[in-house]
Amino acid sequence: MSFQSFHFTFSEVAPTFDEILDFLKSSDLEEEHPAIVFIRDILTELNFDTGISGGYILKKIESLNVKKGIIKIEKQELDLGRQVCGYIREATQTAMFLCTAGEDFTRMTNQLNEQGDIMEAYILDAIGSLTVEKAMDRIQESLKNEFGGKGFKISNRYSPGYCNWPLSDQKTLFNLIGGNQTGITLSDSCLMTPRKSVSGIIGIGEHLKHHEYGCVICNNSTCIYRKILHE
Numbered sequence: 001m002s003f004q005s006f007h008f009t010f011s012e013v014a015p016t017f018d019e020i021l022d023f024l025k026s027s028d029l030e031e032e033h034p035a036i037v038f039i040r041d042i043l044t045e046l047n048f049d050t051g052i053s054g055g056y057i058l059k060k061i062e063s064l065n066v067k068k069g070i071i072k073i074e075k076q077e078l079d080l081g082r083q084v085c086g087y088i089r090e091a092t093q094t095a096m097f098l099c100t101a102g103e104d105f106t107r108m109t110n111q112l113n114e115q116g117d118i119m120e121a122y123i124l125d126a127i128g129s130l131t132v133e134k135a136m137d138r139i140q141e142s143l144k145n146e147f148g149g150k151g152f153k154i155s156n157r158y159s160p161g162y163c164n165w166p167l168s169d170q171k172t173l174f175n176l177i178g179g180n181q182t183g184i185t186l187s188d189s190c191l192m193t194p195r196k197s198v199s200g201i202i203g204i205g206e207h208l209k210h211h212e213y214g215c216v217i218c219n220n221s222t223c224i225y226r227k228i229l230h231e
């Protein structure tokens, strides 16, 4: 099966004003605060029609060993770790995904930083993070609907660098995903370009049980997913 592509305009996946404030933990700021004024202005200014894209490719799981924390796909091993393997233990296939909010966020954030507008750059960076997750929510919803109709369930999404899945596995993940239209590239140190991009897997299975992320007992205090998905 080939890579299923999705493209969005900013208005289709834009975070709301309240979601941005929640993410920044700034819900109690006054209306005249510069951060509030900037968020209101920038939300009307951001009007990208292109660049926000993503998708997934379906792959059969050849074996899944929770004890070793390893799954095998097309003879390649992914070192998911026991935590993620446990979350998807009943999966028989995976959707390997990529999604990006595009290069415009990086360009604009860099510009703000260069001008010395550090607070504005920080806010825009946060909007980029929320945008890519909202685009990914749409893709995940589409996957859920497609497989739900066939009697299958899907898991949460998991990414290298989180939930004890080593970031270095990005290389195998990208290798397995292969050619696609997102334009996302990977550096030798496993960082993605554009910066506001995500990658990972979603488990799929007829008997898959839903497992919550283990954030309550996780000591990753800087995890962006804890902020976006669970607080």
Ligand code: SF4
Residues within 6 Å of the ligand: 162, 163, 164, 213, 214, 215, 216, 218, 219, 220, 223, 224, 225, 226
């Ligand atoms: S905080 Fe939650 S999502 Fe983040 S790494 Fe920990 S368990 Fe995973």
